[in-house]
Structures are given as C-alpha cells and as structure tokens.
Amino acid sequence: MRPDLRPLLLDPARTARLTGLADLDPALVADDFAAPGVAAELARADVLFTFWGCPPLTPEVLAGAPRLRAVVHAAGSVRGFVTDACWERGIALSSAADANALPVAEYALAMILLANKRALAARDRYRAVRGQVSWQHEYREAGNFRRAVGIVGASRTGRRVIALLAPHDMELLVHDPYLSAEDARALGVEPVGLDELCERCDVVSLHAPALPETRHLIDERRLGLMPDGATLVNTARGALVDTGALTRELTGGRLNAVLDVTEPEILPPGSPLYDLDNVVLTPHIAGSLGGELHRMADSALDELERLARGRPFAHPVVRERFAHSA
Known part of the structure; x- marks a missing residue:
C-alpha cells in the first residue's frame, strides 16, 4: 500500500491486532515490490495485507513469492493489482468491498433525497431573495x-x-x-x-x-x-x-x-x-473517508483471523464474478 496511508488505515489498536494475528513488521510498508528490503520479505510471505496503492501482482512478482497463498485487501476493488497470474497460482483473495459499499450507499441516499426535495436549489434561491416567497408554490414539484x-x-x-x-x-x-x-x-x-x-x-x-x-x-x-x-x-x-x-x-x-x-x-x-x-x-469522497477507513480495516482483520484459524473468507473475490465486478 502507499506508506502514507498505513496510519490512516491502522490506528494503534488495529496495528496491535494485526501484529497479534500475524508475524510481520508493521513498519515495512511496500508500494514497490522491487524496493530494497522488500524482496526478502516477499520471499517468505504467506499473506499480503494490501490497501490503496498496491502494485500489480505480476508473474514476476509472484515468482519471487513462492509461499504466497492469500491476499487480504483492506479496500474495495482489487482490479488495480490482481492479474491472471493470481488465479493461475490459486491464490485466495478477499476484499473489504462490502464494508466500503456502505458509505457510498449512504452518500447516494442522502443526495437522492436532497435532489428530490430540491434542497440545494431552495438554498440558493433563499440566499438570493433573502426573504419570504411562496415556497409551496415555487417548489410544487419537489418532494x-x-x-x-x-x-x-x-x-x-x-x-x-x-x-x-x-x-x-x-x-x-x-x-x-x-x-x-x-x-x-x-x-x-x-x-x-x-x-x-x-x-x-x-x-x-x-x-x-x-x-x-x-x-x-x-x-x-x-x-x-x-x-x-x-x-x-x-x-x-x-x-x-x-x-x-x-x-x-x-x-x-x-x-x-x-x-x-x-x-x-x-x-x-x-x-x-x-x-x-x-x-x-465532490472529490471522490463517497467511499470510505476518515474514520470510515477503520471499518474496512476491521473487515480485513476479521478475514485474516479467519485465515489464521483455517476458516474460509467471508468476503472472497472469486474468478467467476471478477469479470463483471468493480
């Protein structure tokens, strides 16, 4: 993931949970698999815990990760980094798309309700006239x-x-x-x-x-x-x-x-x-923002715990639906 995003995604409590579930160095955050020090860790990795900014898992990258068996993505779409090589290797994939869907849906709901109510137009009109008009007549089609x-x-x-x-x-x-x-x-x-x-x-x-x-x-x-x-x-x-x-x-x-x-x-x-x-x-804020990132982190940590206990993912990414999903 992008190194600057780690503290936004994983606060101290969630970092502690992560280190309790897996053997890892929380300070090692890679957005380039060819960077110094990353290759050695990749070679012994069983799982990748990923987020926005994960580079593509190309055949060359996977060749340097012979033990890799799963990717737990703490965000929505995995299209930016999953390649055919992942499916060919049989790597299990999970994403926090369900967790990210909620704030997007909340944003859409709010905007749909406000749009039908003509709230923004009424705000601008009220600001312009600075006084009383017949709102029921002016917005008779609203609601x-x-x-x-x-x-x-x-x-x-x-x-x-x-x-x-x-x-x-x-x-x-x-x-x-x-x-x-x-x-x-x-x-x-x-x-x-x-x-x-x-x-x-x-x-x-x-x-x-x-x-x-x-x-x-x-x-x-x-x-x-x-x-x-x-x-x-x-x-x-x-x-x-x-x-x-x-x-x-x-x-x-x-x-x-x-x-x-x-x-x-x-x-x-x-x-x-x-x-x-x-x-x-708005600047792409409908999805998880601020504290909402922690919902995705929790979802990914739950998935990592399932993996550690030998249980299947609750939110798997499957090849059969990949071609038609976001």
Missing part, C-alpha cells in the same frame, strides 16, 4: 413521495442503496443485465431496460462497474431521455458517463447532477462543472 428512482447496477453498493431507500415511499427501478427476475422480486424493485429507466426516473443513480462494455453507458442519447429537471448521481466511476454530453446538458440547465467521480478523475480547472449551480461536485 420524495412516490418519486421514481433508478438504480443502474444491482452491485453491492446498488443493493445497499436499494435497502436504504426501501423505507421511503418511492418507486424503485433497476437496470442490471445480470439481475434475475427472482432477485428483483426479493429486492422489491422493478427491473427495466436502461432506456426506460432513464425516461421514467426523477433520479438516476449509477452503481455499475467500469468495464469496456459500460464505458459511456450514459451517453448523449440516454441523457436526452431523462426528464427535464431530473438528477444524475454518479458515485461509481466517471467512465460510465460521457462527460462532454453531460456538461452540455448541465450547462443548458435542463438536468442536475451529483458527481463524486468524473472522467478525468480530476477535471481540468476550466471545467464549467466546478461553477454550475445545478451540479454538486
């Missing part, structure tokens, strides 16, 4: 009662969002090509095609993985299907949306957006998205 919310991707996070929205009196639509009719019934959602979801929903919230087939899933045509005043919420990956097409819609004022991720990940300084009143732009 969450019976609003249609579309979830794109019944992923871990997507399902968390569905569960958090369940107590609210809303119409929940889901698009996911891998969601069965039985699972949709169990979730209490209506499965629909993506075009229909865009046409019918007041808020469209993205929770699909970034794959070649999902690049620009929300393109100019589908943005055009969204009703006037609808809101797009993206807490997944920026590549799911055609940024140019979205910028044009937002600049024209027809749509609203909540963007925690963009393409590129950091927008150029001249992007109008920084300044538009109908855009909430």
Whole structure:
C-alpha cells in the first residue's frame, strides 16, 4: 500500500491486532515490490495485507513469492493489482468491498433525497431573495413521495442503496443485465431496460462497474431521455458517463447532477462543472473517508483471523464474478 496511508488505515489498536494475528513488521510498508528490503520479505510471505496503492501482482512478482497463498485487501476493488497470474497460482483473495459499499450507499441516499426535495436549489434561491416567497408554490414539484428512482447496477453498493431507500415511499427501478427476475422480486424493485429507466426516473443513480462494455453507458442519447429537471448521481466511476454530453446538458440547465467521480478523475480547472449551480461536485469522497477507513480495516482483520484459524473468507473475490465486478 502507499506508506502514507498505513496510519490512516491502522490506528494503534488495529496495528496491535494485526501484529497479534500475524508475524510481520508493521513498519515495512511496500508500494514497490522491487524496493530494497522488500524482496526478502516477499520471499517468505504467506499473506499480503494490501490497501490503496498496491502494485500489480505480476508473474514476476509472484515468482519471487513462492509461499504466497492469500491476499487480504483492506479496500474495495482489487482490479488495480490482481492479474491472471493470481488465479493461475490459486491464490485466495478477499476484499473489504462490502464494508466500503456502505458509505457510498449512504452518500447516494442522502443526495437522492436532497435532489428530490430540491434542497440545494431552495438554498440558493433563499440566499438570493433573502426573504419570504411562496415556497409551496415555487417548489410544487419537489418532494420524495412516490418519486421514481433508478438504480443502474444491482452491485453491492446498488443493493445497499436499494435497502436504504426501501423505507421511503418511492418507486424503485433497476437496470442490471445480470439481475434475475427472482432477485428483483426479493429486492422489491422493478427491473427495466436502461432506456426506460432513464425516461421514467426523477433520479438516476449509477452503481455499475467500469468495464469496456459500460464505458459511456450514459451517453448523449440516454441523457436526452431523462426528464427535464431530473438528477444524475454518479458515485461509481466517471467512465460510465460521457462527460462532454453531460456538461452540455448541465450547462443548458435542463438536468442536475451529483458527481463524486468524473472522467478525468480530476477535471481540468476550466471545467464549467466546478461553477454550475445545478451540479454538486465532490472529490471522490463517497467511499470510505476518515474514520470510515477503520471499518474496512476491521473487515480485513476479521478475514485474516479467519485465515489464521483455517476458516474460509467471508468476503472472497472469486474468478467467476471478477469479470463483471468493480
């Protein structure tokens, strides 16, 4: 992992638990497997405890780790470092994706509720007029009662969002090509095609993985299907949306957006998205932040304890689902 992140992930209590579960030097934090002193430790490692910034586990790296049998990842996606060589070696993989899904879902829930309530627009309007207007008349279309919310991707996070929205009196639509009719019934959602979801929903919230087939899933045509005043919420990956097409819609004022991720990940300084009143732009904070990192650390430490006791992972990463997961 990146060395500067270790104290954020592992406070003294969690570091103590880690050293109680495994034989390791907590001061040895590697973000380069070729760095001095790392190769010798890698050669005798049974397990890697990883986090953001882990370099790829290439065949060459694995050749230098003949004892390695498991990787416990204290964050969500493992796509940045897992290679085919890991599967070929039969290395067991675990991730804290379930733990990370919760804060993302909480962020999405908050933004969906605020978007339907027109809270940010009302804030700006109230600030501008500095006095009393007929809010009930001005925002007669606002509110969450019976609003249609579309979830794109019944992923871990997507399902968390569905569960958090369940107590609210809303119409929940889901698009996911891998969601069965039985699972949709169990979730209490209506499965629909993506075009229909865009046409019918007041808020469209993205929770699909970034794959070649999902690049620009929300393109100019589908943005055009969204009703006037609808809101797009993206807490997944920026590549799911055609940024140019979205910028044009937002600049024209027809749509609203909540963007925690963009393409590129950091927008150029001249992007109008920084300044538009109908855009909430945040710097990829929906996922675990601050004290929420400890939830992921706890999940990973639980997995390490299971491994030490000869028990299977509770949150394994399996090859069969890897191609379609984040």
